[in-house]
Amino acid sequence: xxxxxxxxxxxxxxxxxxxxxxxxxxxxxxxxxxxxxxxxxxxxxxxxxxxxxxxxxxxxxxxxxxxxxxxxxxxxxxxxxxxxxxxxxxxxxxxxxxxxxxxxxxxxxxxxxxxxxxxxxxxxxxxxxxxxxxxxxxxxxxxxxxxxxxxxxxxxxxxxxxxxxxxxxxxxxxxxxxxxxxxxxxxxxxxxxxxxxxxxxxxxxxxxxxxx
Numbered sequence: 546x547x548x549x550x551x552x553x554x555x556x557x558x559x560x561x562x563x564x565x566x567x568x569x570x571x572x573x574x575x576x577x578x579x580x581x582x583x584x585x586x587x588x589x590x591x592x593x594x595x596x597x598x599x600x601x602x603x604x605x606x607x608x609x610x611x612x613x614x615x616x617x618x619x620x621x622x623x624x625x626x627x628x629x630x631x632x633x634x635x636x637x638x639x640x641x642x643x644x645x646x647x648x649x650x651x652x653x654x655x656x657x658x659x660x661x662x663x664x665x666x667x668x669x670x671x672x673x674x675x676x677x678x679x680x681x682x683x684x685x686x687x688x689x690x691x692x693x694x695x696x697x698x699x700x701x702x703x704x705x706x707x708x709x710x711x712x713x714x715x716x717x718x719x720x721x722x723x724x725x726x727x728x729x730x731x732x733x734x735x736x737x738x739x740x741x742x743x744x745x746x747x748x749x750x751x752x753x754x755x756x757x
Contacts, residue, residue: 564625587729595733598622598648599741603741647685654673654680670741675734675738678734
């Protein structure tokens with residue numbers, strides 16, 4: 546009974562985290578409605594995707610102990626998001642592109658770290674976290690490139706005018722700290738280590754709770 550209870554808990558965790566990943570990433574890359582705040586949105590979405598990917602992928606990876614399951618988890622996220630985006634599209638939401646599977650290469654790096662360090666959990670947290678955090682904002686740029694014509698779509702689907710306190714300030718162009726990729730990668734590399742540790746801890750907690 547305990548084995549099946551543990552398995553069911555495990556599958557429940559995977560579904561919950563994967564669904565939440567999908568909800569957080571549903572608009573990631575959809576800069577059509579964020580033309581004024583494109584870079585800000587890009588950075589926030591990159592970080593949210595990084596964290597949701599790594600917590601679920603690390604949990605799954607350490608649960609099975611099999612390198613490759615992090616990539617499988619990223620595939621689950623991708624398929625869920627495709628399904629959700631297709632549903633939105635069928636309801637008339639103006640997407641003109643398909644979300645690219647940006648999580649897969651980052652998850653592959655996580656698997657590679659786990660395999661290369663002979664399943665060392667602490668190396669997975671530190672090296673895996675940094676690699677995923679730094680790589681995903683780069684891959685996420687592919688989503689931005691695939692937007693056909695954001696201005697045309699913005700005019701076709703106008704938004705209400707922003708109140709004065711929300712009016713964006715023109716950024717200084719060319720400064721390193723205004724790079725959304727650098728900002729997303731820097732913040733992601735730090736935060737992803739924490740979330741990788743959380744993914745490992747979720748595993749420990751699950752086992753302890755089930756053993757109680």
